[in-house]
Amino acid sequence: MSQAAAAVQSDTHAEHHEELSFLHKYILPVDHKIIAMQYIFTGMIMAIIGGYFAYAFRMQLAFPGELVPLYGLVGPGEYNMLVTNHGTIMIFWVAMPVLIAGFGNYLIPLMIGCDDMVFPRLNRLSYQIFLVSALVLIASFFVRGGGFGGAWTAYPPLSSVAEYSLTDWGASLWVLAVALEFVSFLLGGINFITTTMNARAPGMKMMDIPIAVWFIVIAVILFMASVGPLIAGAVMLFMDQRLGTSFFLPSGGGDPLLWQHLFWFFGHPEVYVVLLPTMGIVADIITVFSRKKLFGYRTVLYTAFATGGLSFVVWAHHQFIAGIDPRMANVFVVTTVLISIPLAEMMFSYIATLYGGSIELKTPMLWALSFLAAFLIGGVTGIYLGASAVDVYFHDSYFVIAHFHYTFFPITIIGMFAALTFWFPKMFGRMMNETLGKIHFWGTFIPFNCIFLPLFFLGLAGQHRRIYNYNHFPDLATQELQNIRIFATVSLVVMLIFQLVFIYNFFVSMFKGEKAPNNPWNANTLEWSVPSPPPHGNFKTLPTVYRGAYEYSVPGRELDYWPQNEPSEEN
Amino acid sequence: MSMHGPIATHRSATGVPTGRLAVWWLLASEIFIFGGLVTCFVLFKLNGTPGFEDASLTSVAAGAINTFVLLTSSLSIVLAHAAIEKGDRVKSFRYIWYTIGGGVIFLGIKTYEYTGKIIHGHVITENLFWSFYYTMTGLHALHVIGGMVIMALISFDIRKGHNYQRVELIGIYWHFVDLVWIFLFPLLYIANF
Amino acid sequence: MSDAYAHPNYVKIWYWLLGLLALSVVGPMLEIPTLTIITAFGIAIVKSYLVAAYFMHLKFEKKLIWFLLILSICLLGVFFFGTAPDLMMTDGDQWIDCIADKSCVEQRL
Numbered sequence: 001m002s003q004a005a006a007a008v009q010s011d012t013h014a015e016h017h018e019e020l021s022f023l024h025k026y027i028l029p030v031d032h033k034i035i036a037m038q039y040i041f042t043g044m045i046m047a048i049i050g051g052y053f054a055y056a057f058r059m060q061l062a063f064p065g066e067l068v069p070l071y072g073l074v075g076p077g078e079y080n081m082l083v084t085n086h087g088t089i090m091i092f093w094v095a096m097p098v099l100i101a102g103f104g105n106y107l108i109p110l111m112i113g114c115d116d117m118v119f120p121r122l123n124r125l126s127y128q129i130f131l132v133s134a135l136v137l138i139a140s141f142f143v144r145g146g147g148f149g150g151a152w153t154a155y156p157p158l159s160s161v162a163e164y165s166l167t168d169w170g171a172s173l174w175v176l177a178v179a180l181e182f183v184s185f186l187l188g189g190i191n192f193i194t195t196t197m198n199a200r201a202p203g204m205k206m207m208d209i210p211i212a213v214w215f216i217v218i219a220v221i222l223f224m225a226s227v228g229p230l231i232a233g234a235v236m237l238f239m240d241q242r243l244g245t246s247f248f249l250p251s252g253g254g255d256p257l258l259w260q261h262l263f264w265f266f267g268h269p270e271v272y273v274v275l276l277p278t279m280g281i282v283a284d285i286i287t288v289f290s291r292k293k294l295f296g297y298r299t300v301l302y303t304a305f306a307t308g309g310l311s312f313v314v315w316a317h318h319q320f321i322a323g324i325d326p327r328m329a330n331v332f333v334v335t336t337v338l339i340s341i342p343l344a345e346m347m348f349s350y351i352a353t354l355y356g357g358s359i360e361l362k363t364p365m366l367w368a369l370s371f372l373a374a375f376l377i378g379g380v381t382g383i384y385l386g387a388s389a390v391d392v393y394f395h396d397s398y399f400v401i402a403h404f405h406y407t408f409f410p411i412t413i414i415g416m417f418a419a420l421t422f423w424f425p426k427m428f429g430r431m432m433n434e435t436l437g438k439i440h441f442w443g444t445f446i447p448f449n450c451i452f453l454p455l456f457f458l459g460l461a462g463q464h465r466r467i468y469n470y471n472h473f474p475d476l477a478t479q480e481l482q483n484i485r486i487f488a489t490v491s492l493v494v495m496l497i498f499q500l501v502f503i504y505n506f507f508v509s510m511f512k513g514e515k516a517p518n519n520p521w522n523a524n525t526l527e528w529s530v531p532s533p534p535p536h537g538n539f540k541t542l543p544t545v546y547r548g549a550y551e552y553s554v555p556g557r558e559l560d561y562w563p564q565n566e567p568s569e570e571n
Numbered sequence: 572m573s574m575h576g577p578i579a580t581h582r583s584a585t586g587v588p589t590g591r592l593a594v595w596w597l598l599a600s601e602i603f604i605f606g607g608l609v610t611c612f613v614l615f616k617l618n619g620t621p622g623f624e625d626a627s628l629t630s631v632a633a634g635a636i637n638t639f640v641l642l643t644s645s646l647s648i649v650l651a652h653a654a655i656e657k658g659d660r661v662k663s664f665r666y667i668w669y670t671i672g673g674g675v676i677f678l679g680i681k682t683y684e685y686t687g688k689i690i691h692g693h694v695i696t697e698n699l700f701w702s703f704y705y706t707m708t709g710l711h712a713l714h715v716i717g718g719m720v721i722m723a724l725i726s727f728d729i730r731k732g733h734n735y736q737r738v739e740l741i742g743i744y745w746h747f748v749d750l751v752w753i754f755l756f757p758l759l760y761i762a763n764f
Numbered sequence: 765m766s767d768a769y770a771h772p773n774y775v776k777i778w779y780w781l782l783g784l785l786a787l788s789v790v791g792p793m794l795e796i797p798t799l800t801i802i803t804a805f806g807i808a809i810v811k812s813y814l815v816a817a818y819f820m821h822l823k824f825e826k827k828l829i830w831f832l833l834i835l836s837i838c839l840l841g842v843f844f845f846g847t848a849p850d851l852m853m854t855d856g857d858q859w860i861d862c863i864a865d866k867s868c869v870e871q872r873l
Contacts, residue, residue: 585826587828606836606840610847613844614852642782645815653771756788
């Protein structure tokens with residue numbers, strides 16, 4: 001852009017703002033940074049609820065029939081409710097709000113060099129709808145009959161007929177909560193996409209955008225394209241529940257399989273919706289802590305496009321044993337195995353980025369590296385499941401649970417901690433304690449593997465999922481298998497206890513941590529060029545961008561990093 | 572033109588103004604929602620599910636009049652946009668309210684249709700056709716109402732001299748509502764295929 | 765704020781739309797299935813093109829937007845063709861065609 005236009009943009013709008021009241025600053029903010037924190041804190045609270053549910057049902061599995069400390073007795077219906085809502089909460093109320101809405105909101109305007117999202121009030125509305133959705137879900141636990149227990153996949157007729165689900169209002173509130181969450185993210189997504197497309201700093205070409213931003217935007221596009229049919233399906237399910245229509249009931253001419261297709265057409269792209277933001281965040285972290293350029297920026301970008309595109313044609317691999325035509329299954333096997341190729345390429349690019357770098361094992365880097373290691377296991381075990389013949393045995397077994405926890409846990413939890421520890425200095429203006437960070441890291445990562453690695457073997461032994469007491473199945477009630485269940489549960493309790501280290505570190509550092517400079521990690525992207533925390537309006541002078549985001553260790557330069565907004569000598 | 576809001580809103584690296592870009596993304600996601608419902612309808616219909624011959628019971632006259640009403644209201648909102656582009660606030664305001672009037676007539680005819688059908692026993696639970704009929708036209712009607720409310724708000728805004736660009740944006744949304752109806756009409760009112 | 769293009773004649777487009785509407789109502793009355801499909805749905809597609817291109821100004825918009833819309837419709841097609849075999853192919857030994865003779869209700873399926 002011309003000098004004159006750049007000059008016009010340099011006066012920020014911060015000048016014509018009076019000091020806002022507490023209400024307008026923290027409860028009804030339009031500033032993307034505060035809205036981001038609202039999403040992150042809400043997500044973290046929901047994570048505690050989701051984790052608590054996991055604790056309760058794992059205790060029931062390890063010590064069946066016994067009172068769970070700090071919870072009570074877990075009967076069969078209760079177990080189903082815990083398992084259903086653990087999954088639902090972790091995906092929709094933890095992964096998406098923290099990684100996409102939270103970090104997306106915080107990072108996008110900063111990383112592309114503008115002063116806020118393009119529609120701040122829409123941004124605020126998105127959070128408000130999201131909060132209502134969380135409250136509706138929590139309300140569903142307290143209505144007569146209790147919370148919905150038909151699994152996060154909510155297949156009808158179980159989910160659509162109250163006589164079967166035994167949770168008449170719980171089921172409807174669950175559907176309503178999920179639908180509201182979808183609307184919130186649709187609105188938020190419009191903000192993210194238009195901001196990134198239009199509001200970039202002058203000089204920031206498409207290939208200069210940091211991968212974290214690219215991947216969050218691609219994820220949001222995937223979400224917007226895949227959720228529509230499921231919103232239609234949710235409306236139909238709600239009507240089946242409350243009005244007695246038969247969209248999914250064969251006796252009325254409907255078809256339960258239709259729900260499965262509507263759900264998984266969304267459900268499969270959804271896993272990439274949550275994966276891509278973490279992959280993007282990890283790319284930004286590993287480049288900073290290996291002081292090295294991203295290996296193959298364009299390749300990484302194109303693999304993300306390929307993964308996104310292919311993700312729309314793999315969904316029926318969740319339905320291999322639902323009675324689908326085996327010829328259709330063949331098609332979906334091929335596409336499912338194909339999708340592992342761009343993802344593998346992405347992983348290889350990340351490993352190539354690390355190779356030969358000056359690795360600094362700070363806490364964020366530990367999280368990023370452990371993400372790669374754990375996700376690798378999750379990813380390759382998915383290939384087994386993608387082969388329909390193998391899936392006949394493994395479907396609905398603990399092998400599947402282990403597979404998706406080796407993908408979802410790195411995505412959600414490891415990704416969340418990687419992002420939090422990396423951007424904490426920017427967000428709160430203080431450094432977190434490194435020692436406590438490392439203790440928390442090992443205290444999470446080792447127990448995580450102790451919980452889920454054994455689950456693969458339980459799956460191989462034939463243990464099916466969504467069963468509240470294996471004593472009822474003689475083949476599975478052996479002491480050997482029960483020891484494995486107890487081991488996994490004890491590991492979970494250990495892991496939960498170590499989270500206290502993080503909570504302590506997080507809150508104490510926020511107030512007493514060492515003050516953080518603008519750029520504690522010596523990174524290139526634009527958010528590190530402003531004070532920690534950034535002022536309202538982000539940039540005193542809106543930046544112009546001169547290069548890509550990954551110019552680390554450029555030969556001939558004294559410093560091993562080169563911020564995007566620093567003019568080169570020629571300018 | 573408005574200069575409220577962050578500087579980000581007024582940048583345009585793509586060349587498409589941000590508000591318009593946002594409305595197109597909104598429409599893209601709405602295509603998936605309505606498209607999802609329509610696809611399910613078509614799947615059941617082509618499968619020969621009983622009940623879909625009831626499309627002959629919906630009044631083609633009512634449907635055709637409603638199509639005419641929406642097409643005309645699409646014309647009036649685009650004329651409102653042409654007027655405000657020349658700065659004619661008064662004319663634009665009038666045309667926006669003609670469009671809202673069209674919406675009222677549309678909803679009136681739909682109410683008349685619904686009442687008639689329900690009295691004759693064609694309720695939402697009768698068979699899958701009627702379930703889809705009420706769901707699809709109901710969701711469409713909610714979008715009509717939403718559009719009318721926003722149009723009214725924009726009309727008052729432009730009368731005060733603010734945010735002229737929003738007339739075009741609500742126009743694009745309204746045209747989409749019209750487009751959905753253009754497809755719902757043959758699906759729900761024409762039976763013999 | 766306005767882009768540099770001459771406005772199409774909106775009223776003329778409206779006349780075309782009304783004419784097409786009339787055709788799409790009359791066509792099905794002749795009760796020939798193929799003709800019904802062409803007039804009812806074919807004309808719906810033509811009408812949508814006219815509304816999209818002229819009223820929504822897509823003809824004067826960046827190609828990016830057309831691309832976005834066409835892609836959305838293609839993805840819906842993917843959903844349709846991926847689901848149709850499951851919902852619409854009912855051969856196979858285990859399939860009970862109970863909907864037609866209403867025996868689903870007795871069996872409480």
